[in-house]
Amino acid sequence: MYDLTAFQRDLLYVIAGLDQPHGLALKEELETYYEGEIHHGRLYPNLDTLVEKGLVSKSSKDRRTNEYTISNRGEREIETRQKWEQKYLSDSITT
Template sequence: MDDLTGFQRDLLYVIAGADQPSGQEVKEGVEQYYSGEINHGRLYPNLDTLVNNDLVEKGQLDRRTNYYAIADKGLEEIEERREWESQYVNV
């Protein structure tokens, strides 16, 4: 996960916390954290990066709507990140 941007990592977390969200649902989820609207030109290339890195799986709900699902590798990366963070942040 060390090669992901913070935005990509946040997208990964949103996808992991949802049940096969559409791109629009991922956008809405991440916008709850970020101030301001996330445009499609930023969202979809970053989602494609997660798919290309085998962290997220992409499927089709219908002709116009794709869904995203966390892949096993994505879950492993999140767990490794949490273990690393816990060395430095105890809440």
């Protein structure tokens, strides 16, 4: 996961949190978080990168719509990232 961009990492997290989302659902979710438009030219190449890296699986819902699911490798990468983040955040954040 260390070689992903922040956008790709956010995209991976959203895919993991939704049930077989399609591209437009991902786009809408990210637009809410980023408070701005996510262009197709940004979204789909980054989705393809996640698929190529084996972090996400892509399947056809119909002729025009693809669905995305987190792969086992993607889940492991997220877990590793969360442990790494927690290592640094647990001591610095107080409630």
